[in-house]
Amino acid sequence: MLIVPEALIASLVSPEDAFAAVEATFAAMARGDAYNFPVVREALGEGRQYGFKSGLDRAGKQLGVKAGGYFPGNAEKGMINHQSSVFLFDPDTGRPVAMVGGNLLTALRTAAASAVSIDRLARGDAKVLGIVGAGHQAGFQLRAAARARRFERVIGWNLHPEMLPRLGAVAADLGLPFESVELPRMREADVIVTITSSPAASLMAEHVSPGTHLACMGTDTKGKQEVEPALLAKASVFTDEVAQSVTIGEAQHAVAAGALSEADIVAVGQVLIGAHPGRRSAEEITVFDGTGVGLQDLAVAAVAVARARERGMGMEVGV
Template structure:
């Protein structure tokens, strides 16, 4: 069995590689060559943590396994650790034998950013110029860096419940040579693309904050009860997702589906747009929304590619297991 420690991931996985792996696995899901297993996600009653498992099997990519981990909200303040902690385990699909254990913290941030970036590539207007961010935490910086590579943006605007964190976004914008403006939620009306990346259980982005023609990537809702946008925005938008079953049960779409304002049949897989079996955006006035729930197959795809790179570069650790 191979072990790839967290400390090695930054030297192995690029945004470009993560984007390619995630786009490919979304395509495989839509064509029926890959499927996710049911998600387990629970409050453990300790440290206010959420912990769970996401897994699946990608026949095309020969990837079988799971990611174990979750969200520890007090890690940063108490221990100087990031709040999201995870590890990916891979198994040989032919024998079931454990084949690799891979640090999943940076991979989670990269694959989550890649997913929203894939949605921008396939759903946002080609002339999008202003990108808006809702959320300014650790993962928001990864989201913004990846998104800026998908369109010729000329401005970044952002809102966060705790505005003292907005310099995180400003730093990324400045590095990209773009101006940054902190705005109130009403100011997001200027945005052509909006990414929400929070751990909220109460909607902050409302339909009236969003202009016609905007593409929204909702990336923070991955648990029953979490919510970043109001159901009226889901109802108004053409909704796409990584996996429909997850979107309606623990994704952003759960609230509109529960309220009966959005039908499961109205939600489409982003992979169908990638494969060309769904046209995606139909007009420049259409509001499109990507409900990024985060599927286990994303983690397996990026982890499998990291293992191959780590072995080739001699930084993977082989153990008898």
């Protein structure tokens, strides 16, 4: 079994690698070649969450699980709040193949999923990017979005505005003007990415203009919520996996309120394989409910393992 520690990931997997891996995963899911197993998630108290996401990709010959969660006290200890590891197995024998550090991979695959949705669902003339949230993953989201569209400026909001200068620094690095705004000014955005761990909606329907594409990337657990159900009710809703969307994703609240049905939600992979047209008009509001599926983690981890083997990196151990 090859161990690929967290410290090596940045040199092995690029954002472009993550985009290609996640896009291929969504397409494989849509074709029926890959599927996710039920998510196991436990609350540990004091805001801590721990769980397992797993799946099988027959086309990519990937079987595995990501173990990890959210530990909000980590920042005070000099660590990021999201901690995880990915374990890959031989799908034919069950033999352990690799253990891979999952922290950077999680940020890369989450940003890649958002970028895939922007690439396929946002208007081609999108010029203003809005970011709701300024935590660890927000910068990854900004960089990935900027590769999907030629934005001219970025606006941002965060519950704790003192965190926004970090996001502004990423925008500056990309050569994009950045402005901190109040939520009503998100109406100026053509694309909005929400990336928070909020337990209550902050972005309302009145904050979003016709023709906007939203990538809602923070809700991946029962009880989390970033946008109000009325927003999803008037939008065309896409997701990584419908089963997760209605149970642990952003759509859970709209479905519970009767504002949206499971049948209304489309897997984005259907757009990728040409089975759904995606955006139908310039005035349509589109929403991508990014719940984060285990197959994404396996795909990017497999890239890391393949590169590590090619370059003689990592540590082989007997099992």
